Amino acid sequence: MVKICCIGAGYVGGPTMAVIALKCPDIEVVVVDIFEPRIIAWNSDHLPIYEPGLDDVVKQCRGKNLFFSKDVEKHVAEADIVFVSVNTPTKTQGLGAGKAADLTYWESAARMIADVSKTDKIVVEKSTVPVKTAEAIEKILTHNSKGINFQILSNPEFLAEGTAIKDLFNPDRVLIGGRETPEGQKAIHALKDVYAHWVPVERIICTNLWSAELSKLAANAFLAQRISSVNAMSALCEATGADVSQVSHAIGKDTRIGSKFLNASVGFGGSCFQKDILNLVYICECNGLPEVASYWKQVIQVNEYQKTRFVNRVVSSMFNTISGKKIAILGFAFKKDTGDTRETPAIGVCRGLLGDKAMLSIYDPQVSQEQIQRDLSMQKSELDRPPHLQPASPTAIKQVRCVWDAYEAAKGAHGICILTEWDEFKTLDYQKIYDDMQKPAFVFDGRNVVDADKLRQIGFIVYTIGKPL
Ligand code: NAD
Numbered sequence: 001m002v003k004i005c006c007i008g009a010g011y012v013g014g015p016t017m018a019v020i021a022l023k024c025p026d027i028e029v030v031v032v033d034i035f036e037p038r039i040i041a042w043n044s045d046h047l048p049i050y051e052p053g054l055d056d057v058v059k060q061c062r063g064k065n066l067f068f069s070k071d072v073e074k075h076v077a078e079a080d081i082v083f084v085s086v087n088t089p090t091k092t093q094g095l096g097a098g099k100a101a102d103l104t105y106w107e108s109a110a111r112m113i114a115d116v117s118k119t120d121k122i123v124v125e126k127s128t129v130p131v132k133t134a135e136a137i138e139k140i141l142t143h144n145s146k147g148i149n150f151q152i153l154s155n156p157e158f159l160a161e162g163t164a165i166k167d168l169f170n171p172d173r174v175l176i177g178g179r180e181t182p183e184g185q186k187a188i189h190a191l192k193d194v195y196a197h198w199v200p201v202e203r204i205i206c207t208n209l210w211s212a213e214l215s216k217l218a219a220n221a222f223l224a225q226r227i228s229s230v231n232a233m234s235a236l237c238e239a240t241g242a243d244v245s246q247v248s249h250a251i252g253k254d255t256r257i258g259s260k261f262l263n264a265s266v267g268f269g270g271s272c273f274q275k276d277i278l279n280l281v282y283i284c285e286c287n288g289l290p291e292v293a294s295y296w297k298q299v300i301q302v303n304e305y306q307k308t309r310f311v312n313r314v315v316s317s318m319f320n321t322i323s324g325k326k327i328a329i330l331g332f333a334f335k336k337d338t339g340d341t342r343e344t345p346a347i348g349v350c351r352g353l354l355g356d357k358a359m360l361s362i363y364d365p366q367v368s369q370e371q372i373q374r375d376l377s378m379q380k381s382e383l384d385r386p387p388h389l390q391p392a393s394p395t396a397i398k399q400v401r402c403v404w405d406a407y408e409a410a411k412g413a414h415g416i417c418i419l420t421e422w423d424e425f426k427t428l429d430y431q432k433i434y435d436d437m438q439k440p441a442f443v444f445d446g447r448n449v450v451d452a453d454k455l456r457q458i459g460f461i462v463y464t465i466g467k468p469l
């Protein structure tokens with residue numbers, strides 16, 4: 001029986017390995033993590049992450065060929081294939097701070113693999129890493145290898161949160177990069193065999209190591225660029241009377257452009273787009289390509305602009321003062337169907353509103369009060385950020401209340417900001433909400449989820465991104 005061990009039981013390691021275990025009953029999969037509470041949660045009825053369909057998959061194979069353990073070294077030593085799916089955040093200190101990827105967790109995992117291994121292993125980069133990372137990892141692994149043969153593969157993950165299980169069951173493609181040596185090609189084939197249990201072989205792309213590593217950064221940069229492009233258009237739509245949904249629809253019909261990922265919003269969030277573009281920018285700068293770096297940097301700048309624009313719109317619409325006014329925040333997660341708040345645009349928007357002394361009443365179906373408080377008060381190292389993106393002061397946090405119902409959030413409020421596109425926000429009883437609000441009652445829809453005309457008929461003043469007022 002082939003044994004797989006995955007280091008890192010997070011948003012990627014957990015769901016990815018659960019699906020491999022489900023689709024490959026002949027393979028034993030152990031997911032390990034140094035963070036014990038996560039492992040305890042993976043072994044409980046309350047999984048550490050919310051992801052539609054995940055509970056079912058885990059229930060079907062946990063205890064059969066899927067295991068979660070904190071015994072990292074034992075399971076790494078026993079494995080034939082070791083996936084490394086640890087976090088690779090943006091560096092906060094030292095050389096490249098604020099841009100470069102922090103590979104501390106990766107390096108410590110690699111050193112541990114080198115220390116505990118007694119048999120040959122395929123080591124798979126699952127985390128998103130800078131191009132050429134495999135070269136450094138190879139050096140660490142082979143430095144003290146005691147004659148053990150390590151083959152490094154790059155197998156970046158393309159799942160999106162909220163649709164992880166669907167994406168893993170039916171990926172557009174699986175990408176495997178390896179050395180162009182006979183041993184490297186053999187390793188590629190071994191990993192290909194794992195995915196071939198359920199992914200059609202024509203969707204498994206094999207490349208060299210550097211193409212695979214760079215393709216992951218490129219894919220995220222292209223996706224984020226589409227959002228910044230449509231968000232930039234949304235500002236122009238508001239200035240001219242065009243409707244961004246109509247523009248998206250019209251341009252998306254061109255098969256060369258395509259219709260997906262053209263939803264204007266309050267800005268993109270999530271743990272990866274910003275981090276991976278910053279990483280790409282840093283790599284370009286290090287390779288003497290400042291023009292290329294500044295091209296990609298602009299994608300992030302437009303994203304920041306979009307959040308600032310939204311806050312400014314709220315303040316200016318509400319007669320230039322929101323001091324002491326109650327504003328309901330509907331949605332805090334970075335997108336629907338996840339409880340993840342990493343880099344959610346809601347953080348920037350809430351901080352901006354708090355900076356103008358608003359009273360916030362926040363509701364998200366999947367994010368806890370503790371998480372929201374933590375996010376709003378978290379110290380960010382990016383001190384060059386605009387004031388509204390800096391951490392809220394302890395006094396400002398007192399202006400925040402978290403509630404467990406959208407109606408409760410909106411009761412007595414002057415305005416509502418919709419910051420996550422949860423389906424339930426489409427079908428709320430807006431007449432009831434209107435009746436319980438201060439007048440004039442404002443709705444600022446940061447996700448284009450409400451029927452603005454219907455709400456206007458009720459009496460709301462509605463602002464929707466990229467649409468005529
Ligand atoms: P995460 O923070 O949810 O999980 C990482 C886990 O690794 C944590 O639980 C941490 O405790 C563990 N860890 C760190 N060092 C360790 C060590 N030495 N030994 C054992 N465990 C260790 O991160 P994530 O969201 O799963 O992302 C992981 C990687 O995958 C990142 O590089 C990310 O860019 C990439 N990625 C993420 C997504 C996503 O949707 N979240 C999608 C594609 C790729």
Ligand code: UGA
Nearest residue numbers: 157158159160161227261262263265268269270272334335
């Ligand atoms: C994204 C990519 O889609 C995945 O392919 C990739 O694997 C992953 O990053 C990663 O490397 O972490 P994710 O961040 O989970 O996945 O979610 P997305 O669906 O891409 O959404 C990201 C953000 O963009 C969200 O805030 C979303 O609301 C926003 N978005 C998305 C828009 O504002 N408009 C759109 O049209 C699409």
